[in-house]
Amino acid sequence: MTRPSALSEPEFLARFGAVYEDSPWVAAGVWPDPPDDLDGLAAAMAAVVDAAPVERRLALIRAHPELAGRAKMADASVREQSGAGLDQCSPEEFEAFQRLNAAYGARFGFPFIVAVKGLTRADILAAFEARLANAPEAEFAEAIAQIHRIARFRLADLLRGS
Numbered sequence: 001m002t003r004p005s006a007l008s009e010p011e012f013l014a015r016f017g018a019v020y021e022d023s024p025w026v027a028a029g030v031w032p033d034p035p036d037d038l039d040g041l042a043a044a045m046a047a048v049v050d051a052a053p054v055e056r057r058l059a060l061i062r063a064h065p066e067l068a069g070r071a072k073m074a075d076a077s078v079r080e081q082s083g084a085g086l087d088q089c090s091p092e093e094f095e096a097f098q099r100l101n102a103a104y105g106a107r108f109g110f111p112f113i114v115a116v117k118g119l120t121r122a123d124i125l126a127a128f129e130a131r132l133a134n135a136p137e138a139e140f141a142e143a144i145a146q147i148h149r150i151a152r153f154r155l156a157d158l159l160r161g162s
Helices: 009-014 027-030 038-051 054-062 075-082 091-108 121-131 136-160
Strands: none
Touching: 009 027, 009 091, 038 136, 054 121, 054 136, 075 121, 091 136
């Protein structure tokens, strides 16, 4: 794969603009000097997010789909949720996800975010239940931390060329 720093701006944005869900501004924020390694690029992109105003970070969180939802999702989200088996929920699990999505959204005003890679449906449901008890500020910070984890997984895939 071509090093990120060797790409033109349009090539870089086309390749990395979707790493943060529906937020190409993150990739644009590391241009014109993107690091070429996973750690450096992940850190640089995370720094762009962390430096953004709270309203922009909230929009980033809200750009993520609900788990096990029926809404149209970005291809990466579809792959990630399918990889965790969220497309194979039993009727009871699906009802639990819908109930928790509604409760979480009502409490925090944004969707529950978790990096699902390596987790089972049971793990995700347990995290969902536990995080409903968080204070809003703590949950906002946790959502951003989870988004950074998701982005790192996506960057690793892109840098491997898959």
